[in-house]
Amino acid sequence: MQQPTRISASILAADFARLGDEVRAVVAAGADMIHIDVMDGHFVPNLTVGPAVVKALRSLTDRPFDVHLMIAPVDPYIDAFLDAGANIVTVHPEAGPDLRRTLQRIKAGGAKAGVALNPGTPVAALDPVLDTVDLVLAMTVNPGFGGQAFIAAVMPKIRDVRALIDASERAIDLEVDGGITATTAPAAVAAGADLLVAGTAVFQGGPAAYAGNLGRLRA
Numbered sequence: 001m002q003q004p005t006r007i008s009a010s011i012l013a014a015d016f017a018r019l020g021d022e023v024r025a026v027v028a029a030g031a032d033m034i035h036i037d038v039m040d041g042h043f044v045p046n047l048t049v050g051p052a053v054v055k056a057l058r059s060l061t062d063r064p065f066d067v068h069l070m071i072a073p074v075d076p077y078i079d080a081f082l083d084a085g086a087n088i089v090t091v092h093p094e095a096g097p098d099l100r101r102t103l104q105r106i107k108a109g110g111a112k113a114g115v116a117l118n119p120g121t122p123v124a125a126l127d128p129v130l131d132t133v134d135l136v137l138a139m140t141v142n143p144g145f146g147g148q149a150f151i152a153a154v155m156p157k158i159r160d161v162r163a164l165i166d167a168s169e170r171a172i173d174l175e176v177d178g179g180i181t182a183t184t185a186p187a188a189v190a191a192g193a194d195l196l197v198a199g200t201a202v203f204q205g206g207p208a209a210y211a212g213n214l215g216r217l218r219a
Contacts, residue, residue, distance in 0.1 A: 003194040008033035013199030029210035040071035051084040058085035082109035090114030093125045141178030150179025162192025182216040
């Protein structure tokens with residue numbers, strides 16, 4: 001069943017020169033989670049952060065760290081992110097040889113396990129692991145960079161994932177990431193999302209604006 005809308009603030013859009021202060025500020029403003037995009041320059045065309053950054057931020061808040069691994073192969077790095085303090089670890093079906101084994105490894109490490117679907121990844125990729133997954137992340141941009149435009153053509157896929165989750169009767173979060181703003185958020189929620197990843201829409205305007213930005217997304 002679809003849950004009340006929550007916001008996972010993507011630090012990809014934060015000021016990296018003062019990243020710790022940014023995390024404190026967005027948590028104080030009401031962000032439900034901190035979303036951390038990990039990119040390797042290989043699986044996606046960008047480089048971001050590693051487990052050392054996750055570990056450095058972990059002591060600043062008890063809000064869940066929602067870590068999206070856009071790296072391949074992904075399996076050799078899972079333990080490092082678990083040890084660094086990730087609460088949710090999301091991987092792509094294309095990033096390893098055995099998705100079920102990867103998800104089981106995440107769960108064995110004490111975190112929730114997520115599966116990310118790129119715009120071109122079919123919903124059927126979830127079928128073999130729906131009994132194991134805790135979160136499905138539907139990408140509404142092609143991953144790699146923040147600030148991209150929302151791909152409205154992904155909406156039918158989000159509705160299909162929502163129906164699949166509801167039919168499973170499992171407590172699986174449906175997260176949407178990519179181009180989420182106060183304008184696009186209602187469409188994502190109407191399609192079935194209960195967790196929204198937002199970067200630019202949250203962090204624009206500086207810390208004094210964060211609470212208002214989050215409020216507009218929830219509205």
